[in-house]
Amino acid sequence: MSQLFSPLQLDALTLPNRIVIAPMCQYSADGHGNMTDWHLIHLGQLALSGAGLLIIEATAVEAIGRITPADVGLYDDDNQAAIARVLKAVRQHSRMPIAIQLAHAGRKASSHVPWDGGQCLAPGEGAWQTVSSSALPHAAGEPAPAALDDVGLARVKAAFVQAAQRAHALGIDAIELHGAHGYLLHQFLSPIANQRSDRYGGSLENRMRFPLEVFEAVRTAVPAGMPVGVRISATDWVEGGWDIDSSIAFAKALAARGCSFVHASSGGVSPQQKIPLSPGYQVPLAERLKAALDVPVFAVGLITEAKQAEAVIAAGQADAVAIARAALFEPHWPWRAAAELGAQVEAPPQYWRSQPRDQKALFGEARIGAR
Template identity: 60%
Template sequence: MSALFSPIRLRELALPNRIMVAPMCQYSAEDGEANDWHFTHINSLALSGAAMFCIEATHVEPIGRITPGCLGLWDDATEAALKPILASVRRRSKIAVAMQIAHAGRKGSSHRPWHGGQQIPLAEGGWQTEGPSDVPHKEGELPPRALDAQGLKRVREAFVDTARRAMRLGIDAIEVHSAHGYLLHQFLSPIANKRTDQYGGSLQNRMRYPLEVFDAIREVVPGNKPVGVKVSATDWVEGGWDLEQTIEYAQELKKRGVDWIDVSSAGVSPLQKISLSPGYQVPFAEAVRKATGLTTIAVGLITEAKQAEEIVASGKADMVALARAMLYDPRWAWHAAAELGGQVFAPPQYWRSQPSTQKELFGKTTFGAR
């Protein structure tokens, strides 16, 4: 039996395989509202055969967006825009739907990647970003405004409000974005966090605010629904956030009932020096899993079925999350199941598509043409 196509349980959420479609920013929303692009994108990948689809970084307030095109869930309009998309997914697919909730912090007010990705000046429609300290992401950018006590409370409550709205929409799981150089990662990393109060300095202090946010979210998400956290295991910069600190952070999250750790890396500094290779971040997931016993999700240049199978079968991670590989091949999980002897869900309209050598790929007998 394929390990990749074996079931796993996250609280009361039963997943038939270990594949997640990773959250991927589309930079295509209008005032935070999902639209026809999201309808097409999400519904397409909901038929990928993966057990879970995670909606892209969904921002908790307008100034928390990375770009003007980022998705949000902060008011009735942004909530209403997602309803028909999720309703369509539920009609056509059995996939579990998670949502990554996020705040960009000092990396906000940026152009879309295909427009260069640089910070948008205030005079050209940008906005004043906020962060743990008034330290810009890179030299020459407008420094963020350091969050004071009122600002910390406002952002924490915004995360909670977004989590509540996600629950009203029927989202199955929440992933808290604490990676890739965005706000919660900024608090964790000594590169971005230069505070001298209870939220800066020592590791315990730097973890304090992200843990407060997690606690507040966990409190409003029903106990039967899982809440995971995405982390950057290392900044890839000397003197920055590293694997040892990540493990301590994961241990603290474990005490608070976290359901998975999605282990990525980098994003907090343009000075990062990353050693890229297939599965280059998998050892980080393996180290977190070994040290904490938590369910971990591995990411990063995972593209081949046998590669994903080996990661799960060898215990390096409990699940894999694919991003670019899924965009390139939206039926990646179908093809992996055919290769590894697994089964996936597919709507009956597509049952005829399976190869004649894979009669049980969908767990159904192929229908003949009339």
């Protein structure tokens, strides 16, 4: 029996299989953080993919926390209503569990969308003042962020809490906090970005303090059975930066506070990173975390083939595999994986006729008549 297609328990939520659609920014909101018809089409097709969990893209908890003006937000009533419209349509046709990634871009905010270069916005282009752990720009020549003071830290923490409460009100099944890819929570963790001299900087314990405070506040703000996990960059891929040993310490602290899962990615905090790209290149990071933790760990990073994903789960390297770009290129990737591994996957009845003739059990109890 395929291990990839076995169920996975996240607190009170049962995933039908261990394929996760990772959050992928679409940069297609309306300029005020509101989802548009693009998100209805995008999330709609992924919700029909047969995966065990779909995670909505990085969703800003305050307006200045958006990477670009076209990012999705969940900081006001209009944002919430726009997401509700999309979820209502998607859930009419899919039972797939849906999570949301709550994020704050910190010093990497106020940027152009990637297909317009991704560089920082100029003052005449609607740029805004960014914030971070320290007043250090992400790259040379970029505007410096403002270091968050106690009032700013309290505001950001409250914004995460309010966004989490909105997510729960929307009926979203799980929350992932974005502590990876060089965004705000990662900026507190990494000594590359965090050079504070107060209780939030310096030692590993101090650098973990604010992300842990945010996690605790969100965990307390939603029901106990609702999974709350964290995506981390397990290493900065920069000498002297955040590394796997620090990640293990952080993940253990999260687990002690009720973390439901850890989603292991890497990099993003420095343009000096040197990432050794290869198939499954981040899986060893997930494996190290899984060996140290009693909570589920998601592996991600150039996992593109069904047998590759199956091997990760079967070998106990991770509890789930998260796919991103592979799902954009092939939205029914889980169908192909199920066919290759002799498993079953849920598909909408409108698509049952696509079942290959030699895979009659692929869609379970699918029955098609003819006229």
